[in-house]
Amino acid sequence: MSDNSAGTLLDTMPNVFDGLRGKVTPNAPMANVTWFRVGGPAEIMFQPADRDDLAAFLRKLPEDVPLLVVGVGSNLLIRDGGIPGVVVRLSAKGFGEVKQVSDTRIEAGAACLDKRLSAAAHQAGLGGFHFYHGIPGGVGGALRMNAGANGTETRERVVEVHALDRRGRKHVLSNADMGYDYRHSAAPQDLIFTHAVFEGYREDGETIRKEMDAVQQHRETVQPIREKTGGSTFKNPPGTSAWKQIDEAGCRGLMIGAAQMSPMHCNFMINTGNATAYDLESLGETVRARVLEHSGIRLEWEIKRLGNFREGQMVQEFLGRLL
Known part of the structure; x- marks a missing residue:
């Protein structure tokens, strides 16, 4: 990828980023994004301010421009030649919120760390989320790959997933719509997950804390964290x-x-x-x-x-x- 490639791509779509509130970075070094700390640059990186900003961007993006969405970059290996087109990076500021929405349900943004989701569930007195305490990633990736650990998987907690398609249209997928299997979701690849609703069960805080501590102790003992x-x-x-x-x-x-x-x-x-x-x-x-x-x-x-x-x-x- 040449140093001029981002400029060339921007020149072909001069009005796409007009009026948007997010950050645009040409030739963005992906090694700064992924946990492996390797990889060539993204031709253009766009960090939308929030869901509405992302939807506005998608409505304006030409269909022939390659698009890749990344979150916290924990399980990504970006090759040395870089990423053509636009990389959308979902930031914690715009997509990292987590909140309790009912007695047994929590809503979390796609850029919310799995560990933060686990902590929020603990604070709300909801069991069934302790396994997220040991997963080094974010909610968006967990939804896409049915992340799991310690005998529990994402599909056991998901109620509904909210997403945008390539044209910026909103979609709501049920647990069944996600088509979960081992480390896999059958949800269309062009859908960008923005947030999801999860359901747990009432459990006392001391029990939850012990389960989270056991997960952490296991990780520190056997994994190069x-x-x-x-x-x-x-x-x-x-x-x-x-x-x-x-x-x-x-x-x-x-x-x-x-x-x-x-x-x-x-x-x-x-x-x-x-x-x-x-x-x-x-x-x-x-x-x-x-x-x-x-x-x-x-x-x-x-x-x-x-x-x-x-x-x-x-x-x-x-x-x-x-x-």
Whole structure:
């Protein structure tokens, strides 16, 4: 992506951002956004002020301009060639609100941290949200991928999800409309989640606090939570755990450049210093190839890999193996 590309794109749609209240940044460094701290620039980044500002932007955006929406960037691997088109980043200021809306229900914005949602539920005396205390991400990502931990998943708490489509029209999806499965939602990919309503159950605060503390203690004991990481790298295959397959294939601690499969939890990929996205994705595909060769299991990425490869640095799935 050239330095002039953002200017060129802005020139093709000069009036799109007129009257909007959000922030527009050409050639925005995505390494500042993602938890891996790697990746090339976004051609244009737009941070809408709120839901109405986002809807106004979508109504004006030409349909042929690529659009990507990101939240807190916890499970994103942005490739070194960057992101073409417009990246919409939902900020905590405009999309991070969380509030109790009934005796057992909480509304949270897409940019609300999962940990904050858990804390709000605790304050409201609502059980069933303790698992969010251990998920390093935001509500939007949790809704999209049915995030879960400690035996509970997002689909068990969701009542309805509010979204905007590519033309800025509002949609409300029920739990059934979301089509949840393991680490997956069947909701249309072009929908941008803005907020959602969740339901818990009455529970005393001391019990909730103990459940949250247990989640935190588990994370600190077995996960590299203070590293530059994206959480679980691969989905658990049916009947087994991804970390067990990685470990048995001899990939615990494996490194490519400054990218490493964590010695503490080998399903966590970490940037030990100055890794590139190419290093990280190459490491992931090396692990997939070795697990496939060792056990015949095809691990599926849980981390979302997006954007363009840098010229001459394309990474093939399973390193091009045909097993």
